[in-house]
Amino acid sequence: MADGSELRALISGQKGAWDAFVRRYAGLLMSAVRGLVREGAEAEDLVQEVFVRLCKDNFRLLKTYDANRAGLSTWLTIVARSTARDAQRRHRPPSTAIDDVPEMLLAVSDVHHEPLKLPKDLLSPRQQLVLTLLYEKDMDVADIAKTLGVDPQTVRSTHHKAMLKLRAHFAGEER
C-alpha cells in the first residue's frame, strides 16, 4: 500500500510517483472492472478512465482519499467499480421512442392502484438490507451475517423485528 509520503508526492504531481502508482495499482483496477465489462480493449479503456478520474482537476478525487478511513486498494476498487457502472449506464441501448410503442400498450387502464402511504422510517437501512439479501438475492443467514460483519443471530433478530413492523403496518392499513 502506498504510504503517506508517496501519496503526497503523487498529489504534488511528481511524474515518478505517478508512474509508480500506475505500476502498482493498474492490475488491481483491471481486476476490479473485470466482470462488469468485456475483457480486452474495453477493460483497458475503463482502467484509463479511472486513472483520468483520479488525476483530473489536479488530482481532485485522489485528494479526497483518507488513509485513516479506508485502505487505498479498497477505495480504488470502489472507485473503479463505480466508474465501470457509470460507463455501463452510458452505453446502455437507448429506450424505445414513445412513437414506436403501439398505442394499445400506452392505454391507461381504469385500475385502482394502491396509494403510496409509507412511513419514511418504517424499516431501518439494515432491516431493509437484510430483507433484500434474504428475499431478492436469495442469500442465506450465514452469508448475510458474513457480508454485514455480524453474527447470524443478529441477522435473524433484525429480520424478525422488520417483519413485525411490516405486519403491523399492513394490518393497520387493512383495518
Next chain:
Amino acid sequence: MSEPLDIERDPALWRRWRGLASQAADEAAPDPLLVAAYAEGRLSEIAAERVEAWLAADPVRLEDIEVARVLRRNSNLAAPETVLARASTLVDARSGNVVPFRRPTPSRSSWRTVAVWASMAASLLVTGLVGFALGSDAYTSLIGDHQEMALTQQLFDPPSGFFSDLSEESNT
C-alpha cells in the same frame, strides 16, 4: 429473540412493501471512501446506515463490496504494458503537471483582434461611400442640370463628381 423465517408469508409481505418503497426510494451514492470503510468493516452501526440504505435500494452494489474485500487480499495483480503506458502519459514528465484533458482554446493575439476590427470598419466605410456615391449619381441624373445644384449640395456631395468625372474622362 427471533422466530424462524416464514418462507410463505414473509417474502410476500416484503415484496408488497418493496413495491411501494421502490416508488419513493432515490438513494444517492455515498462517498466512495465511506463505502470502502464499510467494506473493511470500519464503520459503526450508525455510520453504516447510509451505506446499507444505498445497498438496500441497489443490491447489485453489494458485489462491489465483495470484490473490494477479495482484491484487498491480493496484492500481486498484473496489468498489460499498454495500460501502464497509456496511464503514464496522463502526467507530464517535464513539468510534473497533469496533462490537460481538454484542448485549450487558442488565444487570439491582440494584433489579430485589432486587424479584424479594422478590416470590418474599413469595409463598412467603403460600402457606405460607394452606396452614397451611387445614390448621388442617381439623384443628379434625375435632376438633369448640374448647374442648378445648390452650393451646399456640391460641397457635401463630392462623390457624384467623382463618378461623373470618371465617366466623362473615359468618354474623351
